[in-house]
Amino acid sequence: MVTEALGPTIDPGKVRSLPERSVSSLVIEAKGGSASAQQALFRRFVGMTHALAWRLVPHEAEDIVQDAFAAAFEKLGDLSDPEAFPGWMRAVVLQAARRTIRRQRLLGLLGFRSPRPVDVQDLIGRSVPADDATEIRLVYSRLARFPVEVRLVLILKLAEGMTVTEIAQELHLSEPTVKRRLRRGEELLDRYRKGGSRS
């Protein structure tokens, strides 16, 4: 059995065989406390989780992933539908990212940490239109200055390419709220654009 063969340390060769098992069965086993099933779920979703975390808070992505999985395994019992694990995991990552952003902001206010700019030049997909790429670069260069909630919806929209409806579902918000936050983000971006052109 794959889960038995995995053991406590990671064996990339065995990990590749994991997709043969359904997410649902892994979730059910993990809920029952199976360490190997939990590790298998981690293997299966760490890429997606890390990518999302990186786009939300680039410098803290690894922390967010670890926090998110630790929290996810702790409250896995709350997940009633095992099929819904991917979406549920994304929501857990968003919560962890939100906590991290708030913590960063607090540390920044107390003078313990200053926001570092993020250079995303090499990571913007080749197919992304130039104006979108500009927007993404602008957002990431000013990331630390956006309010947490505005920052989340902007990144989900610009970097993840999600629709308003998808963002609303992901963040458990109403669509008008998402639209309002996006408008606020646009206003801030406008202000930064004008500020940039003046300087």
Add this chain to the structure above:
Amino acid sequence: MTESGQKLRSPELDAGAVERLWSGVEARRRSKMVRRVRISYAVAAAACLVLGLWGTRQLLKPRSGLSGASLVTGASVQRIDLADGTTVELAPLSKLDVCPDTPGDTCFRVSHGKASFTVTPRKSGPFVVRVDDIEVRVVGTAFDVERVATATGTTSSVTVYHGAVDVSLQGRWLRRLGASEHWSQVLEGSSTDGGTSPAAEPSSAPPEPASHEPRAHQESADEATGVRPAASPPDTRPSRVALWDKARAAKRLGDTEAERSAYRTILRYYPEDSLATFELGRAGMDSRATDNAASLLERAAASSENPLIRESAQARLVELHDQRGNLAACRASQARYLASYPQGSYRRIVEAACSGRSH
């Protein structure tokens, strides 16, 4: 801008990074578990500390040396002084038990005879006195509780001199007795006949049980508890309560003449009322109409079964003789008071009297 699809790639995760991330997840889970265990220990330690402090407090709590004890009097009156200043006077041939099952409360049971309580206003647990299935709860007051067994049955009574008490029967609240009110219950054989029996009450306890409204309340409560009022002989006298109300109203208004007149009326109909006797003497002294004040006070001091009235009357006599300049009588009264009440409430006033300076 396209509406779907990721536009930003994230850095690739190599096997080492995945390994590092998984170790981090495990470390976080372990630290969370350790934190949870620490919190549990802290909560348990706090609970133990609270329990320990509570237990220590309970152990160190001053307890009455009388706990579980019984006191039986012979031919003389016994006086008990509690630590908080409360006094209990147990009449001759009476028995008083300290209830063993009331932690936090001060509780006595009058098993036989009569006990007079002068309770200091209390901040802590209630002061409870039980007689048969009657319970009297007080905060700060002076009252008597009596249980008299005769061939025909048992009479349990409560008389309040000042303050107020709550009377319960078989655990059910019956009524609140105010100053100068009296309540009794007669148990015949095994039945629970009960009711007010002022006429049968030979004590100097001033008043009759209650005014009309409280009596109605009491009767309805008696119906609820199955206690029916005792049959009383027809009484054509005016209500003692009404007469006392009149006296008190006059006292409040400062109308000394009307007050004295009211006491005289009470004594005309209820000559055994030693409080009225005392009050008439006292009012005479206060209005300087001291013609028969001495004899009235002597009568109150001699006839009252209420220790408070006896003591007050004796102290007043000292003051009266002192006012009149009758040194011989003053010193005789003084000696009598100090002999009877070496720790009495009026001791200092009495000791300072009879010096020949006042008149």
